[in-house]
Amino acid sequence: MRLSTRLILLCAGFMISHASMADELPQRWVSAGSALSEWVNALGAESKLVGVDSTSQHPQSLKALPSIGYQRQLSAEGVLSLKPDVLIGTEEMGPPPVLEQIRSAKVKVEMFSAEADLPTLKGTLEHLGELLGDEAKAVQLFKAYEQQLDEQQQQVKQAQANHQAPGVLLLMSHAGGKPMVAGKNTAADWLLTQAGGRNLATHSGYKTFSVEALAGLNPEVLVLADRSLSGEEARKALMKENPILASLKAAKEGRIYELDPTLLVGGLGPRLPASLKQLTADFYPETSANR
Amino acid sequence: MRTLVKPRPLFIGLSALCLLAIWLSLALGPVSLPLFDTLRAALRLVGVPIHGEGLEQAELILGQIRLPRTLLGLAVGGVLALSGVAMQGLFRNPLADPGLVGVSSGASLGAAIAIVGGSAIGGLPEAFGPYLLSLCAFLGGLGVTALVYRLGRRNGQTSVAVMLLAGIALTALAGSTVGLFTYLADDATLRTLTFWNLGSLNGASYARLWPLLFVTVGVALWLPRRASALNALLLGESEANHLGINVEGLKRELVFCTALGVGAAVAAAGMIGFVGLVVPHLVRLLAGPDHRVLLPASILAGATLLLFADLIARLALAPAEMPIGIVTAFLGAPFFLYLLLRGRH
Numbered sequence: 001m002r003l004s005t006r007l008i009l010l011c012a013g014f015m016i017s018h019a020s021m022a023d024e025l026p027q028r029w030v031s032a033g034s035a036l037s038e039w040v041n042a043l044g045a046e047s048k049l050v051g052v053d054s055t056s057q058h059p060q061s062l063k064a065l066p067s068i069g070y071q072r073q074l075s076a077e078g079v080l081s082l083k084p085d086v087l088i089g090t091e092e093m094g095p096p097p098v099l100e101q102i103r104s105a106k107v108k109v110e111m112f113s114a115e116a117d118l119p120t121l122k123g124t125l126e127h128l129g130e131l132l133g134d135e136a137k138a139v140q141l142f143k144a145y146e147q148q149l150d151e152q153q154q155q156v157k158q159a160q161a162n163h164q165a166p167g168v169l170l171l172m173s174h175a176g177g178k179p180m181v182a183g184k185n186t187a188a189d190w191l192l193t194q195a196g197g198r199n200l201a202t203h204s205g206y207k208t209f210s211v212e213a214l215a216g217l218n219p220e221v222l223v224l225a226d227r228s229l230s231g232e233e234a235r236k237a238l239m240k241e242n243p244i245l246a247s248l249k250a251a252k253e254g255r256i257y258e259l260d261p262t263l264l265v266g267g268l269g270p271r272l273p274a275s276l277k278q279l280t281a282d283f284y285p286e287t288s289a290n291r
Numbered sequence: 292m293r294t295l296v297k298p299r300p301l302f303i304g305l306s307a308l309c310l311l312a313i314w315l316s317l318a319l320g321p322v323s324l325p326l327f328d329t330l331r332a333a334l335r336l337v338g339v340p341i342h343g344e345g346l347e348q349a350e351l352i353l354g355q356i357r358l359p360r361t362l363l364g365l366a367v368g369g370v371l372a373l374s375g376v377a378m379q380g381l382f383r384n385p386l387a388d389p390g391l392v393g394v395s396s397g398a399s400l401g402a403a404i405a406i407v408g409g410s411a412i413g414g415l416p417e418a419f420g421p422y423l424l425s426l427c428a429f430l431g432g433l434g435v436t437a438l439v440y441r442l443g444r445r446n447g448q449t450s451v452a453v454m455l456l457a458g459i460a461l462t463a464l465a466g467s468t469v470g471l472f473t474y475l476a477d478d479a480t481l482r483t484l485t486f487w488n489l490g491s492l493n494g495a496s497y498a499r500l501w502p503l504l505f506v507t508v509g510v511a512l513w514l515p516r517r518a519s520a521l522n523a524l525l526l527g528e529s530e531a532n533h534l535g536i537n538v539e540g541l542k543r544e545l546v547f548c549t550a551l552g553v554g555a556a557v558a559a560a561g562m563i564g565f566v567g568l569v570v571p572h573l574v575r576l577l578a579g580p581d582h583r584v585l586l587p588a589s590i591l592a593g594a595t596l597l598l599f600a601d602l603i604a605r606l607a608l609a610p611a612e613m614p615i616g617i618v619t620a621f622l623g624a625p626f627f628l629y630l631l632l633r634g635r636h
Binding site: 051054066067068069070072073075076077078079081092095096097098100104105205206 | 494
């Protein structure tokens with residue numbers, strides 16, 4: 001009897017201490033960053049998310065959560081109404097006075113860097129793992145990620161040993177408007193280079209190009225990063241509207257590919273390696289055909 | 292002249308509406324606070340020591356989020372409407388709005404410089420950072436207005452017509468400069484700029500509130516003293532002169548008050564269109580053109596309209612937030628049209 005009582009007490013003690021440990025970890029999460037939401041999901045904690053911002057579009061299931069609006073225009077009361085324990089976001093999150101108000105309501109506000117490089121991602125994942133109480137999984141995810149990128153780089157190296165890097169342009173077109181071309185110092189430029197392409201645009205940032213300038217560069221490959229341009233029909237319409245596009249080498253050889261534009265914002269996300277591999281395969285069709 | 296509403300019932304009605312708007316603005320938000328908690332939190336705010344579960348949170352939401360926001364809405368709405376009256380009086384045209392003297396486009400230019408070029412302006416003290424946008428917007432508005440006023444002056448006389456044209460030219464100039472900044476901006480800054488142009492009472496803090504309240508109270512006390520002079524100006528400039536009004540001084544005061552008031556409002560809450568143009572007009576339709584009624588009634592009506600608009604802005608898409616500039620027009624325009632059509636029959 002006495003033994004069982006002790007046992008029960010001991011068990012109860014364990015449970016309480018365990019419960020209190022779990023209590024310290026934030027249980028209700030609000031995420032204001034597309035890549036961050038994806039990582040939380042990849043770490044198996046989607047069920048902890050109670051709200052996301054308007055840039056968090058992946059996976060699809062996130063769209064069912066309450067939207068806290070655009071990451072730079074958060075509303076203090078809106079976020080607080082979700083009773084979160086923690087608000088995560090990139091340094092783009094704001095405005096600052098709202099973050100201050102949220103902090104003063106004893107909600108943890110965790111800022112991550114949106115820098116697109118591996119050391120930053122490592123830090124981000126480690127911190128997320130800590131907050132979720134699953135550091136091991138975070139480390140494992142990062143290793144796998146690093147390996148995937150390594151493999152992809154190998155793929156690029158192999159391809160470049162036998163073939164010249166193709167000249168590429170990445171177009172973002174706001175539906176109906178003139179296409180904007182991704183230049184240097186953009187996430188798109190980094191992506192193209194990483195995938196083994198040679199970005200022909202030399203300006204910095206995203207700028208609209210005259211079709212003449214496009215024709216002058218005559219890219220071998222075009223990458224379209226725009227949801228309104230996905231699908232064969234939309235592409236045909238774009239060619240019809242801009243006849244010069246159809247005269248480009250890329251169009252003649254049918255080398256126009258799509259890229260999900262959400263990959264271009266908010267730092268390195270979990271879907272990136274797969275997309276990079278696909279792009280590399282598209283850039284070097286000969287190599288991938290041989291394999 | 293016959294009016295739709297006599298001054299006394301108008302003021303009683305507007306005050307009641309304004310009080311209702313204040314109450315709703317304090318009581319409603321994305322976080323649903325029970326009425327009892329709101330009242331107890333209010334008592335705590337004024338120093339009555341009450342303790343209870345969740346009261347700390349309620350006090351924070353009431354004191355740090357909703358109260359400054361409500362005060363900001365009152366001040367911005369009031370001062371914008373008042374500036375509208377001043378401009379319509381100055382130009383003797385009910386279609387005039389504060390934008391005519393360049394204060395809006397100037398503020399817009401200041402904001403664009405701060406948002407797009409902010410990081411490039413190095414060497415600023417860090418404590419300055421959060422207020423850079425507000426300061427630039429305020430100075431931009433004041434600067435362009437001063438220029439418009441200066442251009443309108445010749446031989447000690449201010450020509451309202453020249454001022455009007457100079458305002459249009461400088462607005463176009465400022466507009467294309469903003470366009471240049473838009474071209475240089477990246478996607479994220481572009482979005483910030485767009486949102487700023489739609490205005491918001493979101494993130495109101497006392498630090499931003501005090502300067503605006505100070506200006507608003509000043510302008511709201513000063514302008515109504517010029518009600519009779521504005522009435523005389525309605526007859527025409529030379530007529531007002533003959534009635535013993537210092538017309539030149541009046542013009543200077545009107546332009547200065549507008550630049551100060553709109554500049555401060557825009558600095559605190561971004562661009563909020565429609566209020567300055569339509570609220571005075573609306574009040575005029577209800578109560579006639581007498582500035583002794585028009586000035587104070589416009590303050591009340593502007594403040595009330597903005598609070599109601601803000602309620603919708605914060606509740607419609609909760610937990611997200613809508614820019615208030617979208618709502619003011621959605622709310623005010625149909626009502627305005629109704630009054631216009633009704634007046635015709």
